[in-house]
Amino acid sequence: MSRPLFQLDPRLRLCADFVRPGARMADIGTDHAHLPVWLEKQGRIRSAVAADVRTGPLAKAEENLKRYQTEHISVRLSDGLAKILPEEAEDIVIAGMGGELIAKILSGAPWVRQEERRLILQPMTCAPELRDYLRQNGFAVLREEAVESRGHVYSVMLVCWRPGQPRTGELYPYIGMLRPETAAARTYIQKQSAALRVRGNGLCAKDPVEARRLLRVADQLEHLIPKEDLR
């Protein structure tokens, strides 16, 4: 008998909610394969490839496929998208990695540049670098939400290739499409502002022009947050 299904933490749950119903999906950097197992067991996807660059996580993924008796998930050793076929991956989740690694994985697979494909990206670090990469390479962020999980706040982006309308604006790399409409988004924006302030203050002597720019962006971000919500 298969086990009762586990709950996803709010971060992975938001990634799951961005996957289109009935999609063939690939989870890159799957670790325990929690995301594809949960999606299959909820009847939300047609199939999944649970991929990881390391054999240790894949062994745990295999165990979970057996434990939860999945039928439409295959496990694959793959550096990024190298061993994934385009037809297996209408929706691609890359979650829980640094933003620069996510950008590198996307640049290694030119076939992700198709308007009908969806990318669900959740950087742990370097989100501004990832957003810069996306806007410079013809990717549009269709939707972005922040989520708080285990004392941290994360951003999840739904992305597709849509060249010709690059997002600009000084705030875009730092908060993307997030607006201060939820408590999690306000926390995210405030944390970005605080981080820029620290960087700006640290650069005052070495690069005063860049320091002024960072402090100006930090001010603009802080002004987005209603005073009563400032922590």
Ligand SMILES: C[S@@+](CC[C@H](N)C(=O)[O-])C[C@H]1O[C@@H](n2cnc3c(N)ncnc32)[C@H](O)[C@@H]1O
């Ligand atoms: C912190 S875990 C994230 C697991 C899950 N995606 C999540 O968000 O909770 C990162 C996983 O990405 C894998 N990984 C790192 N670099 C990778 C690459 N280039 N290609 C595929 N997987 C990679 C690691 O082996 C690890 O299992």
